[in-house]
Amino acid sequence: MIVHLLRFGFRAETTEEQKAEVLAAMRRTASVESVSFSTVGQNLGDADEGFTHAYCVAIEDLDALERYMHDPVHLAGDPRIIPHFAKIAIGPDVSDQPDPRLREKIMALHEAKLARYPEWATLMDTIPEVRIF
Numbered sequence: 001m002i003v004h005l006l007r008f009g010f011r012a013e014t015t016e017e018q019k020a021e022v023l024a025a026m027r028r029t030a031s032v033e034s035v036s037f038s039t040v041g042q043n044l045g046d047a048d049e050g051f052t053h054a055y056c057v058a059i060e061d062l063d064a065l066e067r068y069m070h071d072p073v074h075l076a077g078d079p080r081i082i083p084h085f086a087k088i089a090i091g092p093d094v095s096d097q098p099d100p101r102l103r104e105k106i107m108a109l110h111e112a113k114l115a116r117y118p119e120w121a122t123l124m125d126t127i128p129e130v131r132i133f
Contacts (some may be wrong), residue, residue, distance in 0.1 A: 001036065001096050002059045002106070007043050007051035007089040014084045022084050023053070025077040030057050034068040050087055061097070062105055069113050078120060087129035 010019055023040055030038035036058045043054040059065045068074060095102055114121045124130070 002061070002065055002102075003094045004057050004059065005091060005093060006055040007045065007049075007053070008055070008085050009050040009052050009087045010084055011086040018084060022081050025080045026055050029071075029074045029077045029081075030055065032068060032071045032073050034059055034064040034071060036060055036064075051089060062102075062109070065106065066109055069109060070116075075117070075120075079123060082123045083126060085127045087131075088127055089131040089133065091133035 010022070014022075026040045027038075030040055038055075038057040040055050041053065043051045045051060057068070059068055093106070099105070
């Protein structure tokens, strides 16, 4: 199992209605067939960090992760979600798989997605603060 975690904070200009729409889009993404379980909601960490919400999905293996990354629901949701982020922390992800190269393999899938969808990389660059763990 690969567990992927995002913590994020909304831009100041994002309205409550827009926040609700973003969270709904994230819940749709978290419910695609390749996700084993998920949660989307409030971040329970230190509020002073500015991460108000979190997104967590568990994905069975690398094949399921690749399906998740390219799922049409996921791809359609990102342009509705990402523009509202003021900051995001990606990870740390965790896994019960003993493969010492798992992180490399996940990053290779990520790089392949960037190459296939350069507009996604451009969209991610609009987030003022990105932390990767």
